Amino acid sequence: MLKDKDVTIIGAGASGLMCAIEAGKRGRSTLVLDHVERIGNKIRLSGGGRCNFTNLNCGYENYLSENLRFCKSALARFTPSAFIDMLRRHNVGFHEEDNGRLFCDRSSIDILTMLRKECEWAGVEIRLRCGILTLRKNDHFTIKTDHDLVRSESLVIATGGLSFPKLGATDYGYRIARRFGLKVIPLKPALVSFTFHPGDLRVFGELSGISVNASVSCRGKKFSEKILFTHTGLSGPAVLQLSLYWNEGDSIVIDLLPDTDIFQFFVEKRGSSIEMRNLLSRFFPARFARKWCQLYIHSKPLSQYSLKELKDIARFLHNWEIKPRGTCGYGRAEVTRGGVDTDEISSTTMEAKKIPGLYFIGEVIDMTGQLGGHNLHWAWASGFAAGQYA
Numbered sequence: 001m002l003k004d005k006d007v008t009i010i011g012a013g014a015s016g017l018m019c020a021i022e023a024g025k026r027g028r029s030t031l032v033l034d035h036v037e038r039i040g041n042k043i044r045l046s047g048g049g050r051c052n053f054t055n056l057n058c059g060y061e062n063y064l065s066e067n068l069r070f071c072k073s074a075l076a077r078f079t080p081s082a083f084i085d086m087l088r089r090h091n092v093g094f095h096e097e098d099n100g101r102l103f104c105d106r107s108s109i110d111i112l113t114m115l116r117k118e119c120e121w122a123g124v125e126i127r128l129r130c131g132i133l134t135l136r137k138n139d140h141f142t143i144k145t146d147h148d149l150v151r152s153e154s155l156v157i158a159t160g161g162l163s164f165p166k167l168g169a170t171d172y173g174y175r176i177a178r179r180f181g182l183k184v185i186p187l188k189p190a191l192v193s194f195t196f197h198p199g200d201l202r203v204f205g206e207l208s209g210i211s212v213n214a215s216v217s218c219r220g221k222k223f224s225e226k227i228l229f230t231h232t233g234l235s236g237p238a239v240l241q242l243s244l245y246w247n248e249g250d251s252i253v254i255d256l257l258p259d260t261d262i263f264q265f266f267v268e269k270r271g272s273s274i275e276m277r278n279l280l281s282r283f284f285p286a287r288f289a290r291k292w293c294q295l296y297i298h299s300k301p302l303s304q305y306s307l308k309e310l311k312d313i314a315r316f317l318h319n320w321e322i323k324p325r326g327t328c329g330y331g332r333a334e335v336t337r338g339g340v341d342t343d344e345i346s347s348t349t350m351e352a353k354k355i356p357g358l359y360f361i362g363e364v365i366d367m368t369g370q371l372g373g374h375n376l377h378w379a380w381a382s383g384f385a386a387g388q389y390a
Helices: 014-025 041-049 069-075 080-089 111-122 172-179 198-207 237-243 263-268 278-282 286-296 308-319 374-387
Strands: 002-010 030-032 052-055 095-096 100-105 125-127 132-137 141-145 149-157 184-190 211-217 223-229 233-235 252-255 318-323 335-340 358-360
Touching: 002 014, 002 141, 014 030, 014 111, 014 149, 014 374, 030 149, 041 052, 041 111, 052 080, 052 374, 069 374, 080 111, 080 149, 080 358, 080 374, 100 318, 149 172, 172 335, 198 286, 223 237, 233 237, 263 308, 278 286, 286 318
Parallel strands: 002 030, 002 149, 030 125, 149 358
Antiparallel strands: 052 100, 095 100, 132 141, 141 149, 184 335, 211 223, 211 252, 223 233, 252 318
């Protein structure tokens, strides 16, 4: 059966649904296709099921791309307050947590219900469990699925990245881009935990489950939040943030006491007979303090250290260097770094410059956000932008 549509969107995630809503509001007949069984699988999991749907401090500096300026136009036209207005129209309760992160009061299901209703009001048709067999472009795009033959004036690729393959993530969007001659920036898992080399794992594996407030830095970027020791390596918000900028072979530097001048503290307590491991237990979990002393210093009463020894210990606590083996990969990554080169796409419309009628939005583009709602906001903003033109 042949279906004629003005706009066909491949991908029923955040960016695809937002684009469909906006295109439908313009009176464009709009079809959303996806091979998965439910809409918005990544929305469903976001923020531990409470959906960290945006960030009040969202700006271009919160993103990583070969061309950061690309996102400015879309972010300016669809701000966090624009999404908040939509939530209020649907009476979805939300609250702010640290660093401007906004979460649903109840669960991510409220966001999905809102998007589904908006699609219904805009006359959007959604077809799930739908595989795409062939895709051609002549005067129109012709998409053969395992259900129908669709002829569409505009085609929007909203297929996301490679993260969470168990939720249905594939490389389809990148393959489409390459097929039409568009450049794709190399892909890497991002917002992902690091793994240890076997030697480090033997040493630090017993610290699994311990978290420490710290600053981690690499390639001139620094993040100050919790780090978490796991049974495979390092995780926690600060580590996930840093993974955006880390490349294979890089070392990371950890400041275990970013808000404390520990050398000055040592000097003030120098006459004390307290053991170093017990003193450090005031700042860290006892198990961590004990292990750290066992590995790097001989724990003894503070009064028995020379000033040079105390200075060396302090320097090490503020500059602890570790070289990760790698990351936990796409299976554990929240997003994919890299994607369709922004030089190939209009920052105003999200349309491919070389292929009229072909649009790319969301994570499939080389625009990766930091932790804290920035990636979902890019999905809303890029989807909104394309929805005004597709």
